[in-house]
Amino acid sequence: MTFTVAIDGPAAAGKGTISKAVAAHFGFAHLDTGLLYRAVGAKVLAGEAAIAAAEALDPADLENDDLRTPAVAQAASEVAVIPQVRAALVAFQQNFARREGGAVLDGRDIGTVICPHADAKLFVTASADCRAMRRFEELTAKGMDIAFETVLVDVKERDARDRSRATAPLVPADDAVLLDTSDLTIDDAVAQAIAIIEAARR
Numbered sequence: 001m002t003f004t005v006a007i008d009g010p011a012a013a014g015k016g017t018i019s020k021a022v023a024a025h026f027g028f029a030h031l032d033t034g035l036l037y038r039a040v041g042a043k044v045l046a047g048e049a050a051i052a053a054a055e056a057l058d059p060a061d062l063e064n065d066d067l068r069t070p071a072v073a074q075a076a077s078e079v080a081v082i083p084q085v086r087a088a089l090v091a092f093q094q095n096f097a098r099r100e101g102g103a104v105l106d107g108r109d110i111g112t113v114i115c116p117h118a119d120a121k122l123f124v125t126a127s128a129d130c131r132a133m134r135r136f137e138e139l140t141a142k143g144m145d146i147a148f149e150t151v152l153v154d155v156k157e158r159d160a161r162d163r164s165r166a167t168a169p170l171v172p173a174d175d176a177v178l179l180d181t182s183d184l185t186i187d188d189a190v191a192q193a194i195a196i197i198e199a200a201r202r
Contacts (some may be wrong), residue, residue, distance in 0.1 A: 003102040006110035012131035014181040021190040031096045033107035035091045038067040041075030050079045054088035059093035111173035120200035123172035126182040159176035
């Protein structure tokens, strides 16, 4: 049985948390596709060429604890605009999506580019201020000394880059269900996502 769930949305909207919870609920495999680009970004920061790094990416590269730093996030956003990098990672994602037992993929272009025929599509979003506060709290909890205003600027700049890029811009798929998490608890957001997917399965 194959059943593909595509969950897209901007940074810190909650799509990762929701995707993991949904995958656990249904017993599906989960892939945080943003980690693919972060892993390539980390390799670029370490001195590798972006395209070669993408073509040689190994699943073990996704286990790196340093992939969540702001520097790697910036590098990931920059390598994501390189068409050859995207092409090298598309097959990886599409193969994962077709695996037996169901799959949940979260990212920015799953429903529009990677899996346009996904069985269920969600676009998870939240206000820029809300997303910046979540990211700020996440970073300061890890001991990082950073100002909220800096995080907010970074979120807005990343949104602008992701939405304006020529290749696979961040936009909801025409048939995606919009899930705004600005005023939702994690439990409420997950419950709504599960209900949307249950409806698609029926």
